[in-house]
Amino acid sequence: MPKPEDYSERKADIAGWPVTIVSYRLDGVYRTTIDNTDPGAWVVKAEGPSKAESEAKATQEATALLEKVKRSKPPTGCTSVPGF
Amino acid sequence: MSTTTSASPQTAQEVLVGTDWVASHQNDSNIRVVEVDVDTKAYNEGHVPNAVGWAWDTQLCDTVRRDIVPKGAFERLMGESGITPNTTVILYGDNNNWFAAWAFWQLKVYGHKDVRLMNGGRKKWIAEGRELSTQPVKPQATTYQAKDADTSLRAFLPEVMKAAAERSQQMVDVRSPQEFSGELLAPPGLPETCQRGGHIPSAKNIPWAKACNEDGTFKSPADLKTLYGAAGITGEKPIIAYCRIGERSSHTWFVLKYLLGYKNVKNYDGSWTEYGNLVGVSVEKP
Numbered sequence: 001m002p003k004p005e006d007y008s009e010r011k012a013d014i015a016g017w018p019v020t021i022v023s024y025r026l027d028g029v030y031r032t033t034i035d036n037t038d039p040g041a042w043v044v045k046a047e048g049p050s051k052a053e054s055e056a057k058a059t060q061e062a063t064a065l066l067e068k069v070k071r072s073k074p075p076t077g078c079t080s081v082p083g084f
Numbered sequence: 085m086s087t088t089t090s091a092s093p094q095t096a097q098e099v100l101v102g103t104d105w106v107a108s109h110q111n112d113s114n115i116r117v118v119e120v121d122v123d124t125k126a127y128n129e130g131h132v133p134n135a136v137g138w139a140w141d142t143q144l145c146d147t148v149r150r151d152i153v154p155k156g157a158f159e160r161l162m163g164e165s166g167i168t169p170n171t172t173v174i175l176y177g178d179n180n181n182w183f184a185a186w187a188f189w190q191l192k193v194y195g196h197k198d199v200r201l202m203n204g205g206r207k208k209w210i211a212e213g214r215e216l217s218t219q220p221v222k223p224q225a226t227t228y229q230a231k232d233a234d235t236s237l238r239a240f241l242p243e244v245m246k247a248a249a250e251r252s253q254q255m256v257d258v259r260s261p262q263e264f265s266g267e268l269l270a271p272p273g274l275p276e277t278c279q280r281g282g283h284i285p286s287a288k289n290i291p292w293a294k295a296c297n298e299d300g301t302f303k304s305p306a307d308l309k310t311l312y313g314a315a316g317i318t319g320e321k322p323i324i325a326y327c328r329i330g331e332r333s334s335h336t337w338f339v340l341k342y343l344l345g346y347k348n349v350k351n352y353d354g355s356w357t358e359y360g361n362l363v364g365v366s367v368e369k370p
Contacts, residue, residue, distance in 0.1 A: 001133060001215040009211070017272055024210055026130055033123075035179070036272050043272065045123070069272040071262075 002027045006051065014059065015066035019043065021058070023051050030054035034062040096305060099342045100203045101174055103212055109174075110134050116167050116223070120144070120187045121178040121206065122331075130216030132176065132202075132209060136165045136223065140183040140331070144190060152238075152353065158194050159228045166223025169197065176202035176209070180293065180300040185334040189351055193238060195231030201338070204300040211299065237337075239324045239350040241358060245365070248285050253322040255287035256312075258336040259356065263328065264289040266369045269360075270328060278360030282367040284326070288315040292332040295339045308344055319346030326352035326359075 004024040012019050014034070023032040032054040033045050044061040048054030101109075109115050110133055117135035119127045127137030138144060143161055144153050153161065167173060173191060177184035181201050191199045202209070210216070239247075247253035262268040266281025283289070294311055297303055303311070317323060323340055325333040330353030337351040359365065 001217055002130070003213050003215050004130075004210045005213060007211050007213065022207070026216060031129070066272050069268075071267050 006030075008051070014062050015069075017066050017069070019062065019066075021055060023055055025051070032058040034058045036066075096302075096343050099200050099338075100302065101200050102203055103209050103214065106132060106174060106176075106202050106209075107214060114170065114172055115174060116165060116171050117174045117176070117202075118165065118184075118187065119177055119206065120175060120183040122182055123178055126178055126206065128218065130218055133215055133217040133219075134221055135176075135217075136221050138165075138187060140186060144183070144187055150354075152190050152193065152233075155194065155230050155233065158190070159230050162196075162228035162230070163226045164223075166226055167196075167228060168226050169228070172198040172200065174200050174202055176205045178206045180207065180296050180335070181205040182292075182331050182335060185338045186331040188338055189237065189334040193233050193235075195234060203302060207300045236348075237350060239326075239352040241354055241362075243350075244284065244324060244326075244352050244354075244359065247322075247324060248287075248366070251286055253324050254317055255284050256315075256317060256323060256325045256333075256336060256340075257283045257287040257289050257356075258292040258325055258327045258332050259283075259289070260291055261289060263356070264370070266367075274328075278328075278357050280360050280367055282360070282369040283356075284359055285366050285368040287326075287368070288317060290315055290317070290336070292327065292335045295336065302339065302343060305343055308339055312340065312344065319344065319348075322348040322350070324350050324352050326355040328356045329353070330355045 004026050007024040009022045012021050017036050019034050019036050021034050023030055030048050030051045035043050043065060044058050046054050046058035048057055110117050117132050119131050119135050119137045120140055121127060124139045131137060146154055175184040175187050184201055188199050188201060257264050264283050269281050270277040295303055295308060325336045327333040330351060333351050337349055340346045341349040
């Protein structure tokens with residue numbers, strides 16, 4: 001039964017978002033997952049014959065996705081109804 | 085209403101197992117290991133040997149109306165997974181056990197006695213270089229009978245509205261600070277959203293991930309008590325945890341109820357995708 005090898009995990013910044021890049025090799029294939037560290041949702045995954053290729057592919061996809069995320073204007077004031 | 089508080093290490097021992105323990109017990113006849121991931125394809129890429137996989141988006145919810153898995157479907161899922169009421173169910177998954185905690189919560193709602201999380205989840209198992217199987221697992225089916233849903237573990241909108249209005253319960257918003265403030269309507273990469281940003285009035289923002297160490301394991305009960313206590317969450321008052329769709333708040337619900345031993349803790353699975361879409365309710369933005 002195969003075991004994951006060459007596991008690595010590092011923090012990075014993609015399109016202004018903090019992310020975690022995790023890679024490992026399983027059965028001769030490198031697998032990379034990039035998730036946004038906070039809140040920590042899965043974002044993209046990729047595979048490649050080398051760690052560099054797998055991570056480059058995942059980074060490209062993550063960049064395209066994260067660049068589209070909309071941020072609202074900074075909130076101002078409290079909109080609660082008095083007495084609520 | 086006041087609730088008893090305790091932070092007994094014994095509590096954690098009853099609901100958490102380590103990766104070493106799973107590696108040596110994964111084939112025991114009274115143990116069923118189950119993987120539940122945010123990424124529902126992860127299981128097929130390699131899983132703990134002899135673990136079955138559940139999909140949160142089809143098997144742990146009602147696929148017609150928005151609700152948890154109906155009792156009958158839950159019984160079928162448990163039966164197909166070879167689980168009896170006496171089975172020890174070990175849950176684990178990606179994202180530090182996000183949806184494993186969601187499954188844990190539902191198993192408790194339906195009264196399963198012995199449920200535990202694998203501390204550190206899928207990430208720790210892989211980081212430690214442990215065996216991964218791609219073989220499908222077909223346990224011998226059982227006939228499982230669940231108990232009626234325990235609604236003391238679940239908060240619905242009317243209770244949340246009342247609690248927010250009367251400040252009678254403590255609300256813990258476990259989303260990211262950007263979601264809490266209204267800067268983000270949903271985390272990057274996730275589709276479920278809402279019409280308004282912000283949070284439920286009086287809620288305290290304690291992001292779920294603050295309960296975890298870097299390796300994905302849970303912090304010690306002492307550290308957790310300090311974390312939540314700093315925000316005034318001590319278990320003296322009933323607590324309602326919420327997030328966006330109820331999965332991250334299951335994680336915090338697990339921490340508060342089982343690792344800290346706070347008696348009266350509910351998960352509001354309607355969460356912000358329900359509340360943030362309501363017409364005419366109060367929304368707070370810091």
